[in-house]
Amino acid sequence: MHRDNHTSEASRIWSHPETIEHFAQKAPDARMIARLQSARPDTRVLDLGCAAGRNSVWLAERGLDVWALDASLAVVGYARKRLQPYFATPEQRVINGRMDNLSAFSCCYFDFVLAFGVLHFAQSMAEWERTLKEIARVTKVGGELLVSHHSPRSNLDGQPLAATAEAHVYRRASGRCQILLEPHELDARVGQWGFVPVVPTDEVTSPTERGWRVTVRGHYRLEVQGCVE
DSSP, X not given: OHHHHHHXXXXXXXXXXXXXXXXXXXXXXXXXXXHHTTOOTTOEXXXXXXXXXXXXXXXXXXXXXXXXXXXXXXXXXXXXXXXXXXXXXXXXXXXXXXXXXXXXXXXXXXXXXXXXSOGGXXXXXXXXXXXXXXXXXXXXXXXXXXXXXXXXXXXXXXXXXXXXXXXXXXXXXXXXXXXXXXXXXXXXXXXXXTEEESSOOEEEEEEOSSSEEEEEEEEEEEOSOSOOO
16 A cells, blocks of 8 residues: 555656646757757657657657657647647557556567666666566567666755665655666666667766756667567
8 A cells, every 4th residue: 555655655656737837838858959950751750758749859859769658648749739730649659558568569669769767767677677678579579678767876855865675666755766787787688688789878966856866878779689578
């Protein structure tokens, strides 16, 4: 019940209009722009945890074959409205669902998967691993994965994150749990699913309202069969 309460709290936060608008106003991810600004129009991209569509809209504006998924129904509705000018059926392009269940997509479907600020919201390493298994399944061999993931050196609420009994799972001051990984740990974890770094994984530190965030940034290519059974 404790965990369910915090899951419900997170859902309410992501459904708040001010939160949605905040993410809608954020600029598209710079690494995505650098990698995909010259991509062919038939490039198929999954925006996993699309939030208000800041990256999906940028991709759609350039004619890419973009698909998106988010667990928040309010966020999905907002993103669908933003994508209406580009797709006849935006309700099919932006899916309400869990990141560890990509059954809406067939094996080896995507050239690129974007996972910016979403994987660390898994509530257990089992959920995190299910998500990576799904990402590997829907990614083509030679396809790429761009990740932004929080490090345990973050201090998001002005208070140290509390370790839990499960490795890599930390509890925030609000009681919400997150999966937090260092660069070498992220490389090792995604490597188990056939992804290898395209460039060295790095990190950036940025302030939050009460503390700071250390973001680990990975760019990977799938080098083994992506259809994992």
